[in-house]
Amino acid sequence: MRAEIIAVGTELLLGQIVNTNAQYIAQGCAGIGLNVYYQTVVGDNRERLRQTFELAASRADFVIVTGGLGPTQDDLTKDALAELLGLSISIHQPSMDKIVSLFRARGTEMVESNARQANLIEGCEPLSNDNGLAVGVALKHEGTHYVLLPGPPKEMKPMFDRYAIPWISSVMGEEAAPLHSKMLKFAGIGESNLEHRLIDLIEGQQDPTIAPYAKEGEVSIRLTTRAVTAEEAQRKLAATEREVRSRVGDHIYADSDVPIERVIVLQLAEAGKTLALAESCTGGLVSEMITEVAGSSAAYKGGIVCYTNEIKRNLLGVPAELLEGTGAPGAVSAETAVLLAEQVMERIGSDYAISVTGVAGPAESEGKPVGLVYIGLAERGRGAEAEKLQLSGNRESIRLKAAKHALYRLWQRLKK
Amino acid sequence: MRAEIIAVGTELLLGQIVNTNAQYIAQGCAGIGLNVYYQTVVGDNRERLRQTFELAASRADFVIVTGGLGPTQDDLTKDALAELLGLSISIHQPSMDKIVSLFRARGTEMVESNARQANLIEGCEPLSNDNGLAVGVALKHEGTHYVLLPGPPKEMKPMFDRYAIPWISSVMGEEAAPLHSKMLKFAGIGESNLEHRLIDLIEGQQDPTIAPYAKEGEVSIRLTTRAVTAEEAQRKLAATEREVRSRVGDHIYADSDVPIERVIVLQLAEAGKTLALAESCTGGLVSEMITEVAGSSAAYKGGIVCYTNEIKRNLLGVPAELLEGTGAPGAVSAETAVLLAEQVMERIGSDYAISVTGVAGPAESEGKPVGLVYIGLAERGRGAEAEKLQLSGNRESIRLKAAKHALYRLWQRLKK
Structure with missing residues (x-):
């Protein structure tokens, strides 16, 4: 069977954003053996939308559209398709209830245009939006199958994977050799x-x-x-x-697409052990990654972002003579990394601790080159050790690589 | 005048690559005031190529095509267009000489198919390829203007910028207003x-x-x-x-595309003031955002990620009776947010402090709903205050909105 993908949005035509949605949907179609013959981008214009839908319907079994389901007057996808097919539009009450209760919870007035996001086309099946308000559409009409998805990737992707793909697969039946x-x-x-x-x-x-x-x-x-x-x-x-x-x-x-921080939280929780962090150059990034994992509070107690030497001294007891002065190892050193890990483990009272101290750039620091990073790892009863890394890339990239490497070291220790 | 962009390649239809070429060309068109009405992706298929070109020519003044100029039998762009327009194909001798001399320099035999890359369509102007072998095409035919560019971005971009854009601009004349x-x-x-x-x-x-x-x-x-x-x-x-x-x-x-954390770092640095953070539900995200700004160490001293009540008590001195027990406000409360901000400002010795405490989800906490967040803001000599938010979305989204709102509150205070 044949599919076409249509992305709706003037910002795509102006080149303000890249069409990653088309790629995502194309991959999903390839994944179930559905052949994509065309991808089209069209602006927020009712007449051109109608013509684009009409052409796609004349060539394809599945017309998959993303974008134009939002609340504004620019969002015309459902109206244009309904008009083309001669079908009516009506409110989907569960979606409307969701919108109303959201605004009520926020304590703000619902702007009337938001109701447009609860619109459905006559005879369609609604596709739930788990990350937003605009309800999606799955519709069979005169032999062609239409799928309407929202434009924002964080809304589109789960709707496509969880609801559109199963619907498409059921239509394809045995042709769906995944x-x-x-x-x-x-x-x-x-x-x-x-x-x-x-x-x-x-x-x-x-x-x-x-x-x-x-x-x-x-x-x-x-x-x-x-x-x-x-x-x-x-x-x-x-x-x-x-x-x-x-x-x-x-x-x-x-052996599945999970980040290492999720594996670590599981490892720690299963062992009944806890973690603390002392971050200098990563500035809270490791902590942010760990706490992004739901349920991380079972394993992660907290951390200290010791971004200045003053905080390394005052909150983590690193001696001034280690940090500053001629011949001192400095903040970016194995000695400091070890002490930061030991001290944060003590002060927070955890079983493990990681520290990260280094030069993220753009300029060198303490006469040390951009990309030089020390990772400290402490374990209760086993003391602490540090590893030296020389990383490449810009500030953002060095911080990310340092954070990931720190997590790798902890994972390695925990799997033993 | 109107343009359409056509990207040719089965790998795009399969979702193996993202269509960054369309974005690049769209930006270039916007830059000279050329309106793009459609973008299309079509596979390496002669008949579908021909139909796609025909449709585009019926709607647009400029048809800009990228891809399908290479040496293989799959590369059909020039053949399909020549066939549609009833024009002949012939070798462009300078391009052919370039190909021959390249293979001679490499010391390898030229495969005959490579000659296809020197093909031109009757009556066109060649567009030089400074980074590859396939020569491009600029052609006016029956009122429509065709531009054929190679697919690899490192060949396409310089050809588009250096040769295609000037050609298009000269056709547009005074209409080319950026x-x-x-x-x-x-x-x-x-x-x-x-x-x-x-x-x-x-x-x-x-x-x-x-x-x-x-x-x-x-x-x-x-x-x-x-x-x-x-x-x-x-x-x-x-x-x-x-x-x-x-x-x-x-x-x-x-009034330019910068994140709020960059503005805050500048505000603080200019005023010679410093910031500290106490983060619970955001887990280090605000700290990570601030320290992503190069030079943030001038304004940001550090922070405490107080992910558990134990850390709120031990490192930030929040009394146990405030956090736990019947009738206690709890960790997610205005009282705790105020105290966290005050305490972290004191302990770190900063001029300002922000605290964030809330329920990021997925499950409720302390009997409080997902999305309930308190932002504390402390200023030396002015005490602290808290704001209550009810945010929507998933865990990631709630954390991000809470972090951005905390930064907004600080920005608002600093601009006064």
Whole structure:
């Protein structure tokens, strides 16, 4: 079966944003064996929207639209499609109730235009919006299937994955021979090193395919195969996974797309242990990552952002002579990293502690180069140790790599 | 005049890559006042290419195509267009010479298919490829103007900027008046409330245009006008900006695309004042945002992530009877927010302090609903106060909105 993807928004036509939604939807379609023949971007204009829908409907079994479901007068997607198909628009009461109760909880007046987000097209199925107000649409009409999704990615993606894909798959029936993939997540190893150690597998790949990805501070590999049943897929993926694990298994911290901080929170919670943090150059980033994990309060007690030497002295008891003066190791040193980890563990009363101190840039500090970072790791009853890193990239990238590496060190300790 | 952008490539339809080329070309068109009405992605298929070109030519003055100029049998852009227009294809000798000499320099045999990259369409002007082998095409035919560019961004971008844009501008003549825009950044006001207060301006907009954007926790407005000179643009933008400021100026923290944390760091540094943070539900996010700003150590001393009640008691001296027990206000309360801000200001020795305590979810806490957040703000010599918020969204979104709102409160205080 054939699909077309239509993204609605003048900001796309002006080049103000890049069309990542089309890529996301295209990947999802590929994942269930649905062929995408065209992608189109069209502005917030009723007549051009109508023409675009009409053309797509003449060519495709599925017309998947993203954008234009919001509250403003610019948001015309539902109106334009309803007009084209000669269908009426009406309010979806559960969505309307959600909007009303949200505004009530906020204690602010609901602006009338917000009601537009609860609109549905006659005869459609509503698609729930778990991260926003605009309800989505799944509609079969004269042999063509329409899916209307919101534009903001954080609303579009869950609606597409949770509600649109199952609806599309049920329409496709047996034609939906899905792609199955498995993600292996790595820590403490760079992309080029990882590729080097798997190069023969990557170059000789057929089925499953092996695709390495690098995001800032993290590397992952996706193994992908196409199969009708999950069992068949699992069998095909398992052999390749075994081979990868035999070479670089020490660095695999998860076999699904989870961040390392989530794994660490689980490790700590299962062991009944707690963590504290002392962050200098990362400025709260490690703490922010850990607390982004729901339920992290079971494992994480808290931390101190010791951004100045004054705070390192006053709140964490690092002696002035260690931090400043001729010949002193300085704030960016193994000695300070060790002391910060030990002290924050003591003061917060945790079982483990990590410290991060370094030069994030843009300028050098204490005569030390940008990218020099020390990670301290303390464990109750085992003392503390520090590791020296020389990281590359801009300020943001150095901070992120330092944070991820600190988490990698803790993960390594905890898995023992 | 009207333009359409067509990107050719099956890898786009499969979602393997994101269509950054369309964005780049769209920005370039906006920059010279050329209106883009549609963007299309189509695969490497001769018939569908031909149909796509035909449709675009029927609607646009400029059809700008990227991709499909390479050496393989999949690269069909020139052939499909020549076939549609009934024109012949022939070798462009300088491009051919370049290909031949490149292979000679490499010492490898030239594969015959590489010659395809030197192909030109009858009657066109060649567009030089400074970073690759495939020559581009600029062609006027029966009132429509075609521009064919390579797909790889490092080849496409210089060809577009250096050769295609000048050619398009010369065709447009005086119509090529560039767009000028100005960004106004807002804090402490939601998108729908902002729109509500500007609705007549937005609905009646002509020149300049007024476009509101919302990203997590932040709203902005872009004013855009078309003008030949910067002075003319400024004059046109200023009148609209004045009107916007007269209504919602209290919430405008910047007139360029900078985050509020950068403005705050500047405000503090200029006043020679310092900041400390006590974060509970945001877990270090505010601290991370502030320290992402290069030079923030001049204004930010540090903070305490008091993720558990134990830390609120032990490191920040919040009395146990305030936090726990029947009838106690609890950790998520105005009382605790005030005390956290006061205490962290004292202990860190700063001039200002912010505290954030709330329920980020997913589950309620202390019997209080997800999204309930208190922001504390302390100023040396002026004591502390707290504000109550009821935020919506998931855990990530609540944390982000709480952090941005805390920064908004501080900005508001500092600008006085």
